[in-house]
Amino acid sequence: MSFACYKKDQPIRLISTVIIIAFLGISIVSCEKEPIVQEPPAVIVTTVKEDKIFHSIDLVGRTEASEDVNIRSRVEGTLLERHFNEGDEVTKDQLLFTLDPAPYQAVVDQSQSEIERLQAILDEATINFDRGERLVKKGTISQSQMDELTSKKIQAESALKGAQAQLEKSSLNLSYTKVTAPLSGRIGKSLLSLGDLVTPNQDTLATIVKLDPIYVNFQVNEKAFVDFQEEARKRISAGQEKPSVVPQLRLSNDKMYPHDGKLDFMDNRVDQATGTIKVRAVFPNDNKILLPGQYVTLILRQKTPQQALLVPQASVQENQQGKFVLVVNNEKVVEARPVKLGQRIKTRWEVIDGLKPGEVIITEGIQKVKIGGKVKPTEQQVAPFNETSAS
Numbered sequence: 001m002s003f004a005c006y007k008k009d010q011p012i013r014l015i016s017t018v019i020i021i022a023f024l025g026i027s028i029v030s031c032e033k034e035p036i037v038q039e040p041p042a043v044i045v046t047t048v049k050e051d052k053i054f055h056s057i058d059l060v061g062r063t064e065a066s067e068d069v070n071i072r073s074r075v076e077g078t079l080l081e082r083h084f085n086e087g088d089e090v091t092k093d094q095l096l097f098t099l100d101p102a103p104y105q106a107v108v109d110q111s112q113s114e115i116e117r118l119q120a121i122l123d124e125a126t127i128n129f130d131r132g133e134r135l136v137k138k139g140t141i142s143q144s145q146m147d148e149l150t151s152k153k154i155q156a157e158s159a160l161k162g163a164q165a166q167l168e169k170s171s172l173n174l175s176y177t178k179v180t181a182p183l184s185g186r187i188g189k190s191l192l193s194l195g196d197l198v199t200p201n202q203d204t205l206a207t208i209v210k211l212d213p214i215y216v217n218f219q220v221n222e223k224a225f226v227d228f229q230e231e232a233r234k235r236i237s238a239g240q241e242k243p244s245v246v247p248q249l250r251l252s253n254d255k256m257y258p259h260d261g262k263l264d265f266m267d268n269r270v271d272q273a274t275g276t277i278k279v280r281a282v283f284p285n286d287n288k289i290l291l292p293g294q295y296v297t298l299i300l301r302q303k304t305p306q307q308a309l310l311v312p313q314a315s316v317q318e319n320q321q322g323k324f325v326l327v328v329n330n331e332k333v334v335e336a337r338p339v340k341l342g343q344r345i346k347t348r349w350e351v352i353d354g355l356k357p358g359e360v361i362i363t364e365g366i367q368k369v370k371i372g373g374k375v376k377p378t379e380q381q382v383a384p385f386n387e388t389s390a391s
Helices: 002-031 102-138 143-175 222-237
Strands: 042-047 049-053 056-072 077-082 095-099 178-180 185-187 204-221 245-250 262-266 276-283 295-302 306-312 317-319 322-328 334-338 340-345 348-353 360-364 376-379
Touching: 056 185, 056 276, 095 204, 102 143, 204 222, 204 295, 222 276, 245 262, 245 276, 360 376
Parallel strands: 042 376
Antiparallel strands: 042 360, 049 306, 056 204, 056 295, 077 095, 095 178, 185 204, 204 276, 245 295, 262 276, 306 348, 317 322, 322 334, 322 360, 340 348
16 A cells, blocks of 8 residues: 555656756856957057157267466566455456566666667767768768768667567566466466465466356267268258257256357367267356356257157057057057167157057056057047257
8 A cells, every 4th residue: 555655746846956956057058158358458558749849969968168268477476465265257468476576676677777788889889980971971081981980870770689689588577577468257266375386387276267168178078979960861862951959068966058159179089998979069148157167967958949749758668669650540459669769858759750649558557458449538638848958
C-alpha cells in the first residue's frame, strides 16, 4: 500500500523540481546587470590660430664704458693737490691734480732770460748787417767782410729761434703740472696720495669712464649667424625687407631696461675656441643705471613681427619619439600629432610644423583621454597674443 503511494507521487515531485529549476533560472537571468555606457571624458580645448610675434633670442652680455681713460702725468713731480671728490662726475678740461710747478717754472724763467740775451745779440747783428750793406756799396768794406756780417745775423736769428722753442717746451712742461680731465665722465678713486712722486706715463693717478652711451658686449654662435644670413638672403630674393633686430636689456632684477639699443660692431672672424662671433651694442645711459662690468641679459628682438602658430605650453607632451599634442578631430576623436616647435614665448610655444590653423587641441584634461577615444570638448577662449610682451 505504501509502495503504491510512492509511485503515484513521483511525477508530481518531478514536475515541482522542474518548475523550481525553471524559476531559479529565470531569477538568475533577471539578476544579471545590464552593461553601463560610459560618457566621454570632458576636456578643455583651444583652436589653433595665428598670431603676430617678434622672434627673439636671449644672450648673456657684459657692459663696458664707451670711453675708459687712465689719467697719467706727462711730467715728473710731487703730487701737491687733488681737486675733485672721488666718484664725482667731472667735465672735460676740469682741473684734477696739481704737481709741484717750481722746477718747471725755474726752467721757464731761465729760457726767457736766454731769449732776452739772444735777442740783444740779434739786434746788434742786424744793425751791423744793415750798416755793412751801405758800406759794401761804397766799397768801404770788402765782400768777404759783408759775408761775415750776414753769417753773424743768420746765426743770431737761429739761436733766438732755438731759445724760443726751448721756452715753448718748458712752458708746456709747466702746464703739464696741472692735470686736467681729457673727457667728461665719472672719475674713480685717486690711486696716489698727496706727496707721492709721480712718474710720467707710468703711474696712473685715477681713471675716468664715460657712461653715456654705454656698450654691451656679447657673443653670437656661428649657427645663429648663418641662419640670420640665410633668412636675409631669402627675404631679399623675395623682394622683402631685410630682417633686422633691436637690442634690448633685461637687468639683474628681471626688469626691462627702458631704452632700446643698436648694434654698432661685429668682429671680422669667428673665435675658433668658442665658435662664436663677438658683437657689440650701444645703449643710451643718461640716468647712469648701467655701470661698466655688469652682467645683463641681452635680447635680440626682431624689428618687424611675423605670423606664427602659438599653442599653450600645457598642451605640449613629450615621449620617446619627441614632442606632440593631442588633436580632437571632427568626430571628437583624439589623435596624437607630432609637432616641431620653435621659440618659447611667455606661456606659449611656437609651432613650426605639425599643426594648421583651425585645428583643435586639448589643453586641460589630457590625463583622462585615450588615443583613439572620444572626448567631450569645451572650447577655451585664448586672448590675442600681446606683441609688446614678447621676449
